[in-house]
Amino acid sequence: MSQIKSLPDLKKKREELKTGLINAIESKNQVQVKVAMATCGIASGAKPIMEFFMEQLEKRNIPAVVTQTGCMGYCYAEPTVEVKLPGQDPVVYGFVDLKRADQIIEKYIKTGELVDGIIPVNYETIDSKE
Amino acid sequence: MSKYTMHLMVCGGTSCNSAESDVIVCNLRDEIDAKGLSDKVQVITTGCFGFCGKGPIVKVMPDNIIYVQVKPEDTQTIIEEHVIKGRKVERLLYRDPKTNEIVGDSKHMSVFKKQLRIVLRNCGVINPENIDEYIARDGYQALGKVLTEMTPGQVINVVKDSGQRGRGGAGFPTGLKWDIASKNKADQKYVVCNADEGDPGAFMDRSVLEGDPHSVLEAMAICGYSIGASEGLIYVRAEYPMAIRRLKIAINQAHEYGLLGKDIFGKGFNFDITLRYGAGAFVCGEETALIHSMEGLRGEPTIKPPFPAQSGYLGKPTNVNNVETFAAIPVIILQGAEWFSKIGTEKSKGTKVFALAGKINNVGLIEVPMGTTLREIIFQIGGGIRNGKKFKAVQTGGPSGGCLTEKHLDMPIDFDNLIAAGSMMGSGGMIVMDEDNCMVSVAKFFLDFMVDESCGKCAPCRIGNKRLHELLSRICDGKGIPEDLDRLRNMSLVIKDTALCGLGQSSPNPVLSTLDNFMNEYEAHVKDKKCPAGECKNLMEYVVNEENCVGCTACARVCPVNAISGQRKEVHHIDPTICIKCGACKEKCKFDAIFIR
Numbered sequence: 001m002s003q004i005k006s007l008p009d010l011k012k013k014r015e016e017l018k019t020g021l022i023n024a025i026e027s028k029n030q031v032q033v034k035v036a037m038a039t040c041g042i043a044s045g046a047k048p049i050m051e052f053f054m055e056q057l058e059k060r061n062i063p064a065v066v067t068q069t070g071c072m073g074y075c076y077a078e079p080t081v082e083v084k085l086p087g088q089d090p091v092v093y094g095f096v097d098l099k100r101a102d103q104i105i106e107k108y109i110k111t112g113e114l115v116d117g118i119i120p121v122n123y124e125t126i127d128s129k130e
Numbered sequence: 131m132s133k134y135t136m137h138l139m140v141c142g143g144t145s146c147n148s149a150e151s152d153v154i155v156c157n158l159r160d161e162i163d164a165k166g167l168s169d170k171v172q173v174i175t176t177g178c179f180g181f182c183g184k185g186p187i188v189k190v191m192p193d194n195i196i197y198v199q200v201k202p203e204d205t206q207t208i209i210e211e212h213v214i215k216g217r218k219v220e221r222l223l224y225r226d227p228k229t230n231e232i233v234g235d236s237k238h239m240s241v242f243k244k245q246l247r248i249v250l251r252n253c254g255v256i257n258p259e260n261i262d263e264y265i266a267r268d269g270y271q272a273l274g275k276v277l278t279e280m281t282p283g284q285v286i287n288v289v290k291d292s293g294q295r296g297r298g299g300a301g302f303p304t305g306l307k308w309d310i311a312s313k314n315k316a317d318q319k320y321v322v323c324n325a326d327e328g329d330p331g332a333f334m335d336r337s338v339l340e341g342d343p344h345s346v347l348e349a350m351a352i353c354g355y356s357i358g359a360s361e362g363l364i365y366v367r368a369e370y371p372m373a374i375r376r377l378k379i380a381i382n383q384a385h386e387y388g389l390l391g392k393d394i395f396g397k398g399f400n401f402d403i404t405l406r407y408g409a410g411a412f413v414c415g416e417e418t419a420l421i422h423s424m425e426g427l428r429g430e431p432t433i434k435p436p437f438p439a440q441s442g443y444l445g446k447p448t449n450v451n452n453v454e455t456f457a458a459i460p461v462i463i464l465q466g467a468e469w470f471s472k473i474g475t476e477k478s479k480g481t482k483v484f485a486l487a488g489k490i491n492n493v494g495l496i497e498v499p500m501g502t503t504l505r506e507i508i509f510q511i512g513g514g515i516r517n518g519k520k521f522k523a524v525q526t527g528g529p530s531g532g533c534l535t536e537k538h539l540d541m542p543i544d545f546d547n548l549i550a551a552g553s554m555m556g557s558g559g560m561i562v563m564d565e566d567n568c569m570v571s572v573a574k575f576f577l578d579f580m581v582d583e584s585c586g587k588c589a590p591c592r593i594g595n596k597r598l599h600e601l602l603s604r605i606c607d608g609k610g611i612p613e614d615l616d617r618l619r620n621m622s623l624v625i626k627d628t629a630l631c632g633l634g635q636s637s638p639n640p641v642l643s644t645l646d647n648f649m650n651e652y653e654a655h656v657k658d659k660k661c662p663a664g665e666c667k668n669l670m671e672y673v674v675n676e677e678n679c680v681g682c683t684a685c686a687r688v689c690p691v692n693a694i695s696g697q698r699k700e701v702h703h704i705d706p707t708i709c710i711k712c713g714a715c716k717e718k719c720k721f722d723a724i725f726i727r
């Protein structure tokens with residue numbers, strides 16, 4: 001890893017990463033799957049869900065990146081998983097067990113058909129707040 | 131791609147569901163089938179929209195129209211009008227309560243978006259174990275800006291002007307704290323992050339550390355630059371292994387990029403962060419006890435002054451801030467003091483993260499602007515009370531706080547309003563209680579915690595809390611006398627006045643606030659020997675309702691101590707001297723013939 005020696009360095013790095021991360025995913029038409037893996041999520045069984053997505057997406061030949069992330073805040077609906085199809089807004093699914101994970105792959109990821117258990121976005125972000 | 135051109139999203143949150151949203155789903159599906167649209171329109175159930183007061187909710191996509199308070203019989207209209215003819219169903223649209231105007235497009239419905247995520251901006255968004263994802267979302271830009279373009283004094287002024295106050299409990303102005311630490315001259319100073327988080331039911335700080343550890347590291351370095359410190363310490367409880375793991379990874383990655391260590395951004399500023407583990411004592415969250423614990427001494431508090439900013443870790447000026455306080459700093463620097471100070475109330479700026487727990491539908495982690503009301507938090511975002519029960523109280527501020535009731539529901543929450551109402555912000559735990567909670571037992575529960583956690587150094591806390599607990603136990607056991615209530619209050623006030631540290635000074639708060647708000651419940655315990663909520667076992671009596679009892683013997687067979695007698699087809703009887711109040715008989719009875727007196 002190269003060191004960041006100045007503010008312009010960091011800005012350059014940020015732009016590279018931003019476009020890099022996005023391009024890498026969009027150009028390969030990859031599906032992005034994020035699994036909430038804070039203590040609470042793991043305690044409710046997020047780990048096997050994450051492994052399932054990694055294994056099965058590969059097995060079913062779907063180009064995808066599966067990553068872990070922190071708590072999304074929906075403790076009542078753990079495990080929670082965010083799925084972003086190329087060119088679309090991300091969708092968060094709650095109460096994801098292996099059966100629902102399978103549905104998400106077969107229906108949502110393969111055909112774009114929504115699956116029960118979507119959690120609506122109910123917050124504003126720094127960017128949306130002018 | 132999807133064959134469907136339209137989606138009807140029906141809220142399946144617990145609150146909407148109890149208002150028949152499942153029937154709505156069935157009806158919609160039937161109508162769609164009947165109209166031959168099942169290959170074009172899909173009905174989906176979703177999690178909670180956070181707008182339960184107006185549920186059940188049906189959202190039509192891609193039109194982005196939200197219908198509120200939908201009834202099962204409205205489904206036909208929605209299908210015929212909206213889905214087929216493309217006309218909005220006006221009477222089901224949401225109207226602004228003030229202007230009575232229809233709010234159509236859900237994008238403009240701020241009512242649906244009560245939450246604003248500043249501290250939690252990256253939680254659940256980035257991979258916390260990958261610094262690149264943090265950098266891609268403006269990570270370390272604030273540190274870069276501070277080191278490159280600002281003097282320490284300017285940074286402190288921005289934090290002061292933002293109005294940021296400490297989120298660890300007391301709400302001390304953060305900029306002022308930094309200013310004091312910066313003015314104390316010393317060869318070495320320290321920045322400490324308080325990640326002890328000992329309140330039962332609180333998990334805000336853990337979630338930030340697990341979801342966005344770099345935000346805390348970045349802010350600590352900014353603080354170090356402002357006050358002239360080159361060393362930072364994070365005091366984190368050993369019970370948070372995942373937080374510790376991610377902090378370690380984050381510190382290593384920041385080092386590899388040169389964002390921690392020597393000569394950061396080539397500006398000659400050095401800053402390093404190490405971790406210290408706490409063994410989980412509540413009192414070690416108090417800053418002087420925390421510092422002693424880090425020094426390898428007993429985790430006991432000492433009298434202030436001297437404040438840590440004067441003489442803290444190893445006798446050097448030390449700035450202690452909470453995790454959440456730090457996590458907001460990079461945003462304050464990048465967005466500016468003015469932006470931040472526009473959010474919140476006059477004296478409490480920004481947002482607050484709350485951990486919602488207890489008898490609430492949507493247990494979870496939320497972040498709202500200061501000034502949001504308890505009603506919005508509990509009944510909209512929180513989805514209301516579980517199982518349709520009645521709201522009774524909410525404990526804010528953890529064991530040192532107090533309970534708030536129905537009459538406080540519309541009060542805008544900020545540091546000062548909560549104190550005025552007899553509670554406090556604390557670190558942000560919110561424990562919701564319903565009609566089945568006995569408030570005397572609640573006070574006893576928190577005192578139990580305090581007796582366990584008192585370090586024993588000062589007598590008022592060590593002995594006083596124990597006596598309070600004894601009194602409360604006696605009352606719950608049905609052995610209390612009316613004079614006990616005055617005794618409780620007097621002793622509470624003395625402990626508050628005389629205890630050494632914040633733990634003892636605030637430990638009687640749950641007692642005082644329940645006395646203030648639920649005197650009738652205390653009186654029922656000591657005078658009538660009754661527990662109105664039916665929680666105190668010794669004050670309950672299971673009795674047979676003679677009119678309903680058919681003599682089926684089911685209760686007698688399930689009773690583990692043979693307290694129930696009676697012939698088949700005759701009214702049964704429960705012997706209160708044998709009954710252990712396990713409730714098995716009441717559960718078993720099919721005829722509603724057993725009740726609690």
Ligand SMILES: Cc1cc2nc3c(=O)[nH]c(=O)nc-3n(C[C@H](O)[C@H](O)[C@H](O)COP(=O)(O)O)c2cc1C
Pocket residue numbers: 295296297298299300301302304324325326327328329412413414415416417418450451452453455456557631632633
């Ligand atoms: C008994 C007791 C427990 C405390 N526990 C915590 C804690 O777990 N986390 C925390 O940040 N502050 C805790 N505090 C408050 C700290 O003493 C201190 O005020 C705080 O860390 C300062 O940071 P802030 O200005 O950012 O709020 C506690 C105080 C007392 C009296």
